[in-house]
Amino acid sequence: MHIDARNIDNNSLIEGDICIVGSGAAGISMAIELLNTPYKVILLEGGGFEYDSQMQDLYKGKTTGQRYFPLESARLHYFGGTTGHWAGFCSTFDPIDFKERDWVPHSGWPIKREDLDPYYSRAQKNLDLGPYEYSAKYWQDKDPELKGLSLDENVVFNKMWQFSTPTRFGTKYRDAIVKAPNIHLYTYANVTDITANQNVSAIKEVTVKNFAGKQHTVRAKQFIIACCSIQNARLLLASNKQAPKGLGNQNDNVGRYFMEHLEIKSAEMWLTKPDVLKLYQWDWGVKHRAELAISEDIQRKHRILNGTASLMPLEVAKNQTPMIDLWSADTAKTNAFMKEGERRGKTQKELKSHKAFELFTRVEQAPNPNSRVTLDAQKDALGVQRANLHWELTPLEKHSLRKIYQIIGEQIGISAAGRVRLMEYLQDENDNTWPEFTGGGWHHMGTTRMADDPKKGVVDANCKVHGIANLYMAGASCYATAAAPNPTLTLVALTIRLADHIKQKVKTTV
Incomplete structure (x- = not known):
């Protein structure tokens, strides 16, 4: 069922069993898991079904620290969310990503990789992926x-x-949600405040507003906030009329530990003879490929972060504009990323054997409490303080990046396949600065991180906010560490796990 919140009476009261705030990959995955259950589900989307510049403006904010993309361009504010411009890259986190590593401050999850395996398998279907198989041997046996x-x-x-097609959640799942008798989708219902009970131990209701001047109240027994890492933190921080520091922020953890993947060209690989290296090649339409990764034992030996290296023919890579320069405030509207990706893929597809390849890195950011989202003094058009992102890196990222390529270079040399040449910015081991072309992957993580100890995180192992009985956070904001892979597959798996937990819990409250 679909209701446009601009067209119902002002100050309407909307009630249900479960309220989901946000309809991106996490929110829609949660709703899909609740289809045809006996529970009335309220799904709140701030925007509509199409791009709207007025809605997108609500995501504007400030950035400080390491150079970053304009915030309003990094996420899409309509049904389907940022799946409207993602590229479909999917891989699982590694076992080491969930472990406490003594050389990585604030690392360690309260769950293990094997806890997510059954949910990874289910997430494959949501994202239109192939079999739950991520070993190179499996794919090589199928294609010699x-x-x-x-x-x-x-x-x-x-x-x-x-690689997902990539699946556009707003397109694929729209009909199923709109036609579901137990799912009540409200568009143009932007949540601006969360109200708890008197001792702030449970949530009573949320307030929604829109540009038609309407305000409504939504009440439910369970609330799931699924707005993306920056907006999840922003909403908790802005809901401060009862808790001055913001909901769930009694230990000053909300908004902290913002993480991104550093995505940056790092080295060149020159082979002794030209090769296609098909295992590593990718263009639009390819369903799988490999990247070079460092084993857990070697990561431990060298005390480095997890990262991977992808290969692209050097003659193609040299003609590319760094995404940090390409991605502007208008990119969300023009979808320049997808167009550029398609252009790169078509160009790469025409090429065959090559002697030289660019090595491009995706490396995790170490959890850093100083890398954080806070509230700005300026408010958006609906009266909510805007977000301020301070993206701060540590020397561990630069050390890890340099060491990853030293290890890869040694292995390439030992195999007699060729040689690896580090880019100049990685050659001085005492240099912790970053070049101008340093970018991120638009992979927002952290800000409501998972931890058993309330002093170390915002949510518990079930994604419930510490100290609040019926408030959950969904999505990559719950990540304790970033790992090397793109976050969407793990985000959906974690959401399906949360949905199973909610279904069990709601039985006792409905």
């Missing part, structure tokens, strides 16, 4: 032409990615 470099897999291994 997927040849890669002959490296010691105990040191550098081939980590597989699968």
Whole structure:
């Protein structure tokens, strides 16, 4: 069922069993899991079904620290959310990503990789991926032409990615949600405040507003906030009339530990003879490929972060504009990322064997409490304080990036396949600065991180906000560490896990 919140009576009271705030990958995945259940589900979307510049303006904010993209361009504010311009890259987190690492401050999740395996399998279907298989051998057995470099897999291994079409959640799942008798989708219902009971131990209601001047109240027994990492933190911080520091922020953790993937060209690989290296090639339409990754034992030995290296023919890579320069405030509207990606893919597809490749990195950011989202003094058009993102890196990221390529270079040399040349910004081991072309992957993570100890995080192992009985956070804001892979597959898996928990809990409250 779909209701436009601009067209109902002002100050309407909307009631249900479960309220989901946000309809991106997390919010829609949650709603899909609740289809045809006996529970009345209220799904709140701030925008409509199409891009709206007025809605997009609500995501404007300030950035400080490491250079970053304009905030209003990094997320889409309509039904389907940022799946409207994602590229479909999917891979699982590694076991080490969930473990406490003594060389990575604030690392460690209260869950293990194996806890997510059954949910990863289910998430594959949501994202239109293939079988739940992420070993290079599986795919090479199916296609003997997927040849890669002959490296010691105990040191550098081939980590597989699968690629969604990419699935546009707003398109694929719209009819199912609109036609579902128990799902009540309200568009133009932008949540501006959360109200708790007197001792702030449970949520009573949320307030929604829109540009038609309407304000409504939504009450439910369980609330799930699924607005993306920056907006999740912003909403908790802005809901401060009962808790001056913001809801769930009694230990000053909300908004902290914002993480991104550093995505940056890092080295060149020159082969002794030209090769296609099909295992590593990607263009639009390819369903899987590998990237070079460092084994857990070697990460421990060298005390480095997790990261991967993708290969692109050097003659193609040299003609590309860094995404940090390409991505502007208007990009969300023009969808320049998808157009540029398609252009790059078509260009790459025409090429065959190559002797030189650019090595491009995706490396996790170490959890850093100083990398954070706070509230700005300026308010948006609906009266909510805007977000201020301070993106701050540490020397561990630069050390890890440099060491990753030293390890890969050693292995390439040992195999006699060729040589690796680090880019100039990585050659001085005492240099912790970053070049102008340093970028991120638009992979917002952290800000309501998961931890058993309320002093170390915002939500528990079930994504429930510490100290508040019926408030949950969904999406990558719950990540304790960023890992190397793109976050969407894990985000959906974690949401399906949360949905199972909510279904069990709601039985006792409805």
